[in-house]
Amino acid sequence: MTTLEMPALAPEQREVVTVGGRCVLVCNVGGVHYxxxxxxxxxxxxxxxxxxxxxxxxxxxxxxxxDLKTGEPKGDLTRIPLRTFSVTEEDGTxxxxxxxx
Amino acid sequence: MAESLKPGTARAPxxxxxxAILKDSSRPPEAFLDHSYEFMGDQDIPYxxxxxxxxxxxxxxxxxxxxxQMACREEHIAEPGDYQVYDIGHLSAIVTxxxxxxIKAYVNACMHRGTxxxxxxDNGFCQxxxxxxxGWIYSLDGELVEVPESWDFPHVGAETxxxxxxLVDTWAGFVFVNFDREAEPLDEFLGVLPEHFxxxxxxxxxxxxxxxxxxxxxxxxxxxxxxxAYHVKETHAGGRDFSEPVTxxxxxxxxxxxxxxxxxxxxxxxxxxxxxxxLLSAMWGRRGANDQACPTxxxxxxxxxxxxxxxxxxxxxxYGQDFSHYSTAQTLDSIEYFLFPxxxxxxxxxxxxxxxxRPDPDDPDYSYFDLYFLRPSQPGVTPPPPPEPIMLDVKDxxxxxxxxxxxxxxxxxxxxxxxxxxxxxxxxxxxxxTLGNYQExxxxxxxxxxxxxxxxxx
Numbered sequence: 001m002t003t004l005e006m007p008a009l010a011p012e013q014r015e016v017v018t019v020g021g022r023c024v025l026v027c028n029v030g031g032v033h034y035x036x037x038x039x040x041x042x043x044x045x046x047x048x049x050x051x052x053x054x055x056x057x058x059x060x061x062x063x064x065x066x067d068l069k070t071g072e073p074k075g076d077l078t079r080i081p082l083r084t085f086s087v088t089e090e091d092g093t094x095x096x097x098x099x100x101x
Numbered sequence: 102m103a104e105s106l107k108p109g110t111a112r113a114p115x116x117x118x119x120x121a122i123l124k125d126s127s128r129p130p131e132a133f134l135d136h137s138y139e140f141m142g143d144q145d146i147p148y149x150x151x152x153x154x155x156x157x158x159x160x161x162x163x164x165x166x167x168x169x170q171m172a173c174r175e176e177h178i179a180e181p182g183d184y185q186v187y188d189i190g191h192l193s194a195i196v197t198x199x200x201x202x203x204i205k206a207y208v209n210a211c212m213h214r215g216t217x218x219x220x221x222x223d224n225g226f227c228q229x230x231x232x233x234x235x236g237w238i239y240s241l242d243g244e245l246v247e248v249p250e251s252w253d254f255p256h257v258g259a260e261t262x263x264x265x266x267x268l269v270d271t272w273a274g275f276v277f278v279n280f281d282r283e284a285e286p287l288d289e290f291l292g293v294l295p296e297h298f299x300x301x302x303x304x305x306x307x308x309x310x311x312x313x314x315x316x317x318x319x320x321x322x323x324x325x326x327x328x329x330a331y332h333v334k335e336t337h338a339g340g341r342d343f344s345e346p347v348t349x350x351x352x353x354x355x356x357x358x359x360x361x362x363x364x365x366x367x368x369x370x371x372x373x374x375x376x377x378x379x380l381l382s383a384m385w386g387r388r389g390a391n392d393q394a395c396p397t398x399x400x401x402x403x404x405x406x407x408x409x410x411x412x413x414x415x416x417x418x419x420y421g422q423d424f425s426h427y428s429t430a431q432t433l434d435s436i437e438y439f440l441f442p443x444x445x446x447x448x449x450x451x452x453x454x455x456x457x458x459r460p461d462p463d464d465p466d467y468s469y470f471d472l473y474f475l476r477p478s479q480p481g482v483t484p485p486p487p488p489e490p491i492m493l494d495v496k497d498x499x500x501x502x503x504x505x506x507x508x509x510x511x512x513x514x515x516x517x518x519x520x521x522x523x524x525x526x527x528x529x530x531x532x533x534x535t536l537g538n539y540q541e542x543x544x545x546x547x548x549x550x551x552x553x554x555x556x557x558x559x
Contacts (some may be wrong), residue, residue, distance in 0.1 A: 077233065078221070
C-alpha cells in the first residue's frame with residue numbers, strides 16, 4: 001500500500017498527483033474530496049480538464065461521465081470503472097491511499 | 102346493455118365533470134369547463150396495428166421522423182456544452198446548449214463514416230462533439246472544426262460536412278425535436294395546449310423523479326392504458342361499486358386530447374350518497390399521509406374544498422410557494438393532457454406527472470416509458486439538478502423506484518394489464534379492439550392520427 005499526504009484543496013479545486021506510480025486526480029467537490037485515476041477507461045486520455053457536475057466528471061475527449069465516488073461510468077462508451085483511491089482528511093491534510101476502497 | 106341512442110351521445114348517469122366542478126367554491130379555469138367531444142366511429146382497431154412488424158416499420162418510416170417529440174427538459178441542458186441524446190426507433194438526436202445559450206439539435210452521427218457521436222440515451226457535458234472513431238471535431242454549433250490529417254480530405258469542409266441540424270423548439274420548459282426540416286412549427290403542432298396551460302406555470306417546475314421502464318407491450322397500447330379512467334374501477338379499485346370517477350373526455354385538433362376526473366366528489370350513481378364528512382375521511386385515509394386527525398367539514402362546505410385547502414397549504418410549505426390561487430379542481434383532480442404521438446402531462450397540483458412513450462425499434466411487443474414527477478421550483482432557490490433516471494426492466498416493480506410513493510403499486514397494476522394485452526392480441530379471434538364511444542375516444546383519436554401518417558395497408 002502506498003500513501004500520499006497533501007494539503008486539503010479549496011472547494012471546487014483539483015490537483016494531479018502520483019500515488020504508487022499512478023497518476024491520480026484529487027478534487028474537492030462541494031467540500032468532499034475524491035481521488036480517482038486520471039485516465040479515462042474509454043480511450044485513455046487524462047481526465048483532469050473534464051468538467052465536474054453533480055458528482056460526475058466528464059471526460060474532455062468524448063464526454064464519458066464517471067461517478068467520482070464509485071468510479072462507475074455512465075453510458076455505453078465504456079463499461080470499465082475508474083480506479084478510486086481512499087481519501088482521509090485530518091487537520092487540513094489529506095491522505096491518499098491506493099489500498100482497495 | 103346501453104339503450105339505443107345516437108352513437109357517442111350516451112353519458113354516465115348523473116352529473117358531468119363540468120357540472121361537478123361548478124359546485125366547488127372556487128371557479129375552475131375556463132378550459133376545464135370546455136367539453137370537446139366528437140363521435141369518431143365504432144369500428145374495431147385491428148390487433149395487427151399493435152403486433153405487425155410491417156405496421157411498426159411503416160410507423161418508423163412515416164410517423165416518427167415527422168412529428169414533434171419531447172426530447173428533454175431545458176434543465177437537462179442548462180449550460181453551454183450540456184447535451185442530451187434522444188433516441189426514437191433507429192433515429193438519434195443530440196440536443197445541446199451552445200455558447201450563446203441557444204438550444205440546438207443535431208443528427209447523432211459523424212459526417213465522416215456515420216459513427217454515432219454519443220451513445221443511446223447519453224447525457225453529459227462536452228466542449229465540442231468529437232467522434233470516438235477518427236476524432237473529427239464539431240463545435241457546439243455543429244460546425245466541423247477539425248479533421249485529423251485533413252490533407253487527405255480536400256473534398257471535406259464545414260459547408261458540406263457540419264452536423265445536420267434538426268428542428269428544435271421549447272414549450273413549458275420541455276425541449277421538443279422534429280427530424281423533418283419541413284415540419285410545421287411546434288406552436289402550431291401544440292394546438293390548444295398553450296392556451297389551456299396558461300394557468301399553470303409548468304416551465305417553472307423541476308424534475309424530482311425520473312423512472313424509465315421497459316414495458317411488455319406495443320407503444321400505442323401502453324399509452325392507451327393511461328387514456329381512459331374506465332379501467333379504474335376494475336384495475337385499481339378491485340371492482341368496488343361506485344368507484345367510477347366522474348370524468349370528461351375531450352379531443353382537440355389535431356394532436357391533443359385529455360381527460361379530467363374528479364377526486365373526492367360524490368359518485369352520482371350511489372343510491373345513498375355519502376356525507377361530505379365521509380368523503381373527506383375517505384380522501385384523508387387514502388392520501389392524507391400525515392398524523393393529523395381528519396378535520397370536520399363545516400356545514401355548507403364540501404369535502405373537496407376542505408381537502409383542497411389542506412393540500413395547497415401542505416404543498417405550499419413543502420415547495421415554498423403560494424398556491425392559494427389554485428382552484429379546487431386544479432388542486433385535486435386528475436388532469437391529463439396528451440400530445441400526439443407520445444407525450445402526456447398532468448398540470449394539476451396533486452398529480453405532477455409527465456409521461457413519454459417510445460417504441461422498441463426492433464420488437465413491436467415492447468416499448469419504453471419515461472415517467473417524470475415535476476415539482477414547483479421554490480422562488481429564489483436553485484432547484485436540484487435533474488436526477489439520473491431509475492432504470493426498470495420489464496419484470497421490475499415500480500415500487501423499487503424511490504419517489505413514486507403509493508403510485509408505484511398503481512403503475513404495477515397497469516403494467517400487468519399491458520402484458521396480458523400483448524398475449525391476448527395474438528390469440529383473440531375477433532381481430533381487433535372494441536372501444537367505448539365516449540370513454541375510449543382518446544384511443545380512437547390516437548389511432549386516427551397514426552393512420553394519418555402511416556396510411557392504409559397496401
